[in-house]
Amino acid sequence: MVAGRLLPTWAMLRTLSRARRTEQWAEVKSILKQRWFSVLRPSKWSSTGAIGENSKSNSQPPALFRMASGYWLSQAIYVAAKLGLADLLKDGPKPSGELAAATGADEQALFRLMRALSSTGILVHLQNDCFALSRLGENLQSDVPGSMRAIVITLGEIHYQAWGNLLHSVRSGSPAFNSVFGMGLFEYLQRDAEAADAFNKGMTDVSSMLAYAVMMAYDFSGISSIVDVGGGHGTFLQRILGLNPDIIGTIFDLEPAITKAKQRLNGERFGGRCSAVAGDFFDSVPEGADAYILCSVIHDWHDDRSIKILRNCRKAMAKNGRLLLVEMVVPDGDTNCYSKLLDLNMLVMTEGRERTRAEFSTLLDAAGYKLTRIVPTLAPQSVIEAVPGNSRRTIYD
Numbered sequence: 001m002v003a004g005r006l007l008p009t010w011a012m013l014r015t016l017s018r019a020r021r022t023e024q025w026a027e028v029k030s031i032l033k034q035r036w037f038s039v040l041r042p043s044k045w046s047s048t049g050a051i052g053e054n055s056k057s058n059s060q061p062p063a064l065f066r067m068a069s070g071y072w073l074s075q076a077i078y079v080a081a082k083l084g085l086a087d088l089l090k091d092g093p094k095p096s097g098e099l100a101a102a103t104g105a106d107e108q109a110l111f112r113l114m115r116a117l118s119s120t121g122i123l124v125h126l127q128n129d130c131f132a133l134s135r136l137g138e139n140l141q142s143d144v145p146g147s148m149r150a151i152v153i154t155l156g157e158i159h160y161q162a163w164g165n166l167l168h169s170v171r172s173g174s175p176a177f178n179s180v181f182g183m184g185l186f187e188y189l190q191r192d193a194e195a196a197d198a199f200n201k202g203m204t205d206v207s208s209m210l211a212y213a214v215m216m217a218y219d220f221s222g223i224s225s226i227v228d229v230g231g232g233h234g235t236f237l238q239r240i241l242g243l244n245p246d247i248i249g250t251i252f253d254l255e256p257a258i259t260k261a262k263q264r265l266n267g268e269r270f271g272g273r274c275s276a277v278a279g280d281f282f283d284s285v286p287e288g289a290d291a292y293i294l295c296s297v298i299h300d301w302h303d304d305r306s307i308k309i310l311r312n313c314r315k316a317m318a319k320n321g322r323l324l325l326v327e328m329v330v331p332d333g334d335t336n337c338y339s340k341l342l343d344l345n346m347l348v349m350t351e352g353r354e355r356t357r358a359e360f361s362t363l364l365d366a367a368g369y370k371l372t373r374i375v376p377t378l379a380p381q382s383v384i385e386a387v388p389g390n391s392r393r394t395i396y397d
């Protein structure tokens with residue numbers, strides 16, 4: 001009991017101490033900064049002296065109106081990301097005219113966009129039409145630890161178009177994405193390379209940070225091989241292998257994602273510990289590993305399809321193997337929790353859903369597993385651990 005309680009602290013300390021000795025430390029520091037310290041430290045460019053600071057007027061429209069117009073802000077953030085404004089501001093404040101010239105935007109329109117974003121704390125409006133990045137806005141830069149630029153672009157493009165048809169999903173119970181794009185999300189991503197790049201890069205950026213939250217909460221000792229099923233470009237698994245030198249891993253995904261994963265592996269230093277295999281998880285997954293991780297995969301699918309994937313993992317896993325799902329868990333009752341909005345996103349984008357603890361337990365049981373524990377992490381996602389249950393023989397019949 002006591003050992004069980006101490007485990008997360010131990011996993012966290014070990015992960016931190018290992019990370020300090022590697023090049024992954026910059027990313028770990030970034031996740032710690034975002035999670036724990038951001039509220040305590042002022043923005044790099046403080047709004048002292050910023051235009052409008054002394055204004056007493058703070059009249060806001062009714063809360064419901066603000067909520068209903070939330071897409072104004074989300075589209076404004078998307079346009080800033082698409083134009084690469086944060087990259088242009090990374091070395092210091094710049095006037096809006098210079099930024100308009102660099103991005104090919106209309107000067108007045110860009111000024112209005114940046115003024116609106118400054119009113120939300122993403123940029124800081126200084127004197128003389130100059131704008132700077134706030135600490136929040138720094139995450140819109142490309143290729144920095146904790147970058148959200150790619151995920152913001154995919155949210156502002158294919159997600160936004162599909163969400164415009166939410167009414168269809170609620171009336172029919174089927175994905176709005178399919179009615180807008182004429183096919184399912186993953187089929188579409190195999191055909192549109194630009195959309196796939198933004199989606200996969202966005203997932204990679206998010207799950208790269210998530211990997212640290214998982215390692216700080218979940219003890220990987222005792223695991224010698226992992227298959228990351230639906231592992232995308234492979235960054236999640238690479239982060240784990242980077243801090244666990246005794247583990248070997250396989251990234252498994254559809255062909256286009258694996259082509260990218262292989263390109264990324266070329267530059268990495270895993271000494272043959274990481275491989276990438278293309279395939280379809282509805283047919284089979286690579287055999288013989290003692291842990292199968294599925295990060296943000298099961299929430300893409302309805303129960304029947306999820307059970308098929310989970311059974312394929314069970315068939316493939318080594319004796320004494322375990323399954324690790326990294327997903328949000330919807331709390332019971334009327335708790336305010338982001339998982340409930342993400343659940344709507346799954347309704348719009350895929351056939352999937354977010355699940356409660358009881359729903360995970362039922363799903364895992366139907367696929368021949370026993371849910372052993374749910375380990376919360378610093379991120380909104382938890383690690384849902386399961387092992388093969390007793391009905392192994394019957395489920396394949």
Ligand SMILES: C[S@@+](CC[C@H](N)C(=O)[O-])C[C@H]1O[C@@H](n2cnc3c(N)ncnc32)[C@H](O)[C@@H]1O
Binds near residue numbers: 232236
């Ligand atoms: C939401 S993404 C999660 C990616 C990754 N686990 C992460 O967290 O960054 C779902 C992944 O499932 C993969 N996928 C979808 N259908 C698949 C299939 N039939 N077989 C294998 N992978 C599939 C997608 O290509 C995508 O990389």
